[in-house]
Amino acid sequence: MHFGNAWYPEHWPEERWEQDVRLMHEAGMTVCRIAEFAWSSIEPTDGRYELDWIDRAIALLHKYEIATVLGTPTAAPPAWVTYYHPDTLAIESSGRPATHGNRCHASPNSPTYLKYCRRVIEHMARRFGNDPRVIGWQLDNEYNRVDYSDTAKRQFQHFLKERYVTIDKLNDHWSTAYWSQTYDFWEQIPIPVGGHNPGLMLAFRQFVTYTWQEFQRHQIEAIRNNSNSSQWITTNLMGWFDGFDTYKVAKDLDFVSWDWYIGSGHHDYTRTGLLHDLNRGFKHKNFWIMETQPGTVNWHSNNNSLYKGEARVMAFHAAAHGADALVYWQWRSALGGQEQLHGSLVGPDGNPRPFYNDACKIGSDFKLVSDALEGTTVKADVAILHSYDSRWAINGQRHNSAYDPVDYIEHCYRPLALHNVAVDVIAPSAPLDDYSLVIAASLSVLPADIAAHLAAWVYAGGVLVLTPRSGHKDEHNALHTSLQPGPLRELAGAEVEEYFALDEPVTVVPGWGELEAGEATIWAEMLRPLSATTRVAATYGPSNGWLDGKPAVTINPVGEAGGKLIMIGPWLDARLQESMVLWVLAEAGLRGVDSPPEVEIAVRQAPDGRKVTFVINHCREQRTTLLPESAAGQKDLLTGNVAAASVTLEPLGIAVLSAT
């Protein structure tokens, strides 16, 4: 486990640096990220590089046994770049150029910007690419800018030409005869602003993904051509941010890292666990928390503080889900910067803030578990399929504004978290052999090849759950000509006869052992069984007339290996959703681990089966929980105590159990 912070030495007189680094060391920090956003200090004028200060900062960190992560400074191009090369500025959707100085103002599509990015990174890599004190690189910062310039438009048109080859094919897939959109040649195709043709909107998102892949490729090449391979390369991602397809962008990174902020309120482990699992799923690998809040942020509606002790619970929760590092943002706020009031470890007076003590405790506790966690990760039997294409398709036409595809994924995840079931969140194209149960959460875009991939796995014995809105569209965001679930209709032994955006709740009568009827809100699909083997597992009660007595959930056995395809038509209430999830787990031969409310039990394991069990009390009251058999009798690495069959945790208490 690494533990650290983001430090901007260029904001402070050099005489102060050693005191800061000593305080970091005393907090148990082992890593520090520097140079991100420091372009004007690295290349103050065109072609004049000043890297000695970075070298001195790295040396000081090294003296205190802190490894360096170097940020490429490209999210903050200096004033001279913007002034002498206005073509580097991104154009906003309004048609106006972005304003210099709020970072991320440059266009990832601008060849001039890319040229300057590459050059500054090459200089940094030549100097530090073989430096053992630098363990890795973080590229840019939270890729997010979308450029609406003519340059970007031409690149988009070229991207479409590569994909569709002939304009007729594009017209055909996008149904452009509708509203006379038919294009005669590529140069007529616009960048969509607001709502537009579904094919155009989806393709533009995919083009933005391609833009970031290319932007990143330039940066990776600039480093790799000048460094040894022991330095890794990552970038810091933003949770559910859907500006691009992160599965694609993550491919070229060594691992992903992400920035975990709570903003207002407090952390809810049944939601944040999903975010960690999402990030672990991008590469099916452990990840870093590259930024997290030291108590508070400055950008939310109410920048309340975390509870005392909550950050420690968050840190161990992240580790339990596969984080191999936790890095606070930031060490100290620049006196006159845009983020003056953000949480930090050291105040404007240069002294530790109260949060620093929480950090020290995390630092010393991480040291106690670090060896045991080496080589371990999360092993899940359950996967949730998460598709950017589907999110873009649904968000483009929600049909019921309350249908938020991320909310729906959370709705599937929460019961699994409450029952301590490990989950991988993966792309629909990912290998499925490791899983017994796969939940396709609102998999609206279901092309034939993905359907074939899922079908092969179901024939091999997998249990696939298709939730509302699945199998509606093809890869061009056009409607399938067969009813949902489109290419999986036969395997499902059922189809969606009609879908309803709900304005009032609808009764659902389950048939999976749960006796009480419940409700559906937001969305309901009327299912129609198509085969003799299909069993109706829930029906709608009296409702809008259309749905009365109709099938709401179906299950169909597939093949000889025990495969099943389950279709869920309605957005169920929380209680019914929980009982439905327990039912589909049982159908897949799985079950969860019981624990009292707000107590999480999670396991990391090594390839040889060695397990580390995290028991985390997320609430501010004492809790006692039974332990899974594999953890009973093991040592709590934090206290040294040997656990019996159960463990009692203090408010916000943690036990980390291991045989070693």
Ligand code: GLA
């Ligand atoms: C983002 C950025 C950081 C900082 C924090 C503040 O995550 O990456 O540079 O602005 O937000 O919370």
